[in-house]
Amino acid sequence: SLRPGGLYHAKDVYEVGGVPVLLKEMLKGGYLHGECLTVNGSTLADSLADAPDPDGQVFLPREEAFSETGGVVVLKGNLCPDGALLKVAGLKSLVHEGPALVFENEEDCMAVIRDRSYAEGSVIVIRNEGPKGGPGMREMLGVTAIIYGQGMGEKVALLTDGRFSGATRGMCIGYASPEAASGGPIGLIQTGDIIRVDGGERTIDVKISDEEMNERRKNWTPPDASKLAGALQKYAATVGPANLGAVTHAGNVQWEVEEPFDSGNLS
Incomplete structure (x- = not known):
């Protein structure tokens, strides 16, 4: 508690x-x-x-x-087929529907938020901040802090393929998978698209047809990675998706133990 x-x-x-x-x-x-x-x-x-x-x-x-679910739930839908995380603890409402306001990175979003150039009801989308797109999956807490400081914390939603800390408040959805840099739907949505989030039903969807989504995918190009070098370039090239842990190995490592575990031995 x-x-x-x-x-x-x-x-x-x-x-x-x-x-x-x-x-x-x-x-x-x-x-x-x-x-x-x-x-x-x-x-x-x-x-x-x-x-x-x-x-x-x-x-x-x-x-x-x-409760059975705890304070965090996994959302899925046509916007995040592999899942996204929403902290429901403390939320006054589990449902939000509104037009997307799309930004290609955190810095672009911060400039608009500081200028208060966004409307109540918006779903603020920050993409290209995932494990591969960042690279490194930065924390988006700064944006949420400013929004709350402006008294808009309960009036907008925030969606990102980046991450959040446990201190996040309001309708903040992170870890959207697949991420934008990998061609995920979050990289295909446009400002004005209507997004619906339902924490009770565990869903997150954008209200466009499959045909429209496929047409946008044909015109999608991956972010320019030519400015990356060294460790960041290697990381972006090898890191896996957030829903699989954002690790840089295959995930099939086996550790041997001397004796099998028996849960009956716990008092």
Whole structure:
């Protein structure tokens, strides 16, 4: 139960046992792989064996969870076929529909937001900020902070293939996949297109036909990567999509452990 959606602060979490309390409870519920090795050479289950149980206030037992989904939901639709993330905790409304206001990067968006040259009801779209397009998937918190400072936080939505932190407030959808630099639909939408977000139904769609989307895709060209060099060029060339972890390897690494994990050993 943490602010802004709950009663307590990070300091309170620390005082009742910290993150290990949460991890142990998740492990008991079967949400984590206890046999995975940690940086100390022990399995996750062994590392959490002595962690405290939930105190009943800051942490609740999993049987008394506030909801089944938690504070973040995955949205899917014709705008984000591989998913996007929306923090629903603290939202006053789970639905937003409005015209897109499209920007090719964060800097262009910041200039318009500072000038207040945007309208209530808009869906502000910042693209080419994903793992490949950034490259590196920058955090878009600066834009949301200015919007809230202008009193527009509950009046517009923000969509990006970049990322957000846990401090984000309002209708902010990030990690849109596939990203614009990979030819995702977020790279095909235009200013004025109507976008509908429904956190309750877990959907995000742009109201254009499949035929129109395909026609735009024919005219799409990837971003110019000629200015990249060195580590950034290598990263952009090898990084995978956000929905698969934005990693630069195939993701098929296998770590061996000496004994199989038995969740029944957890108290």
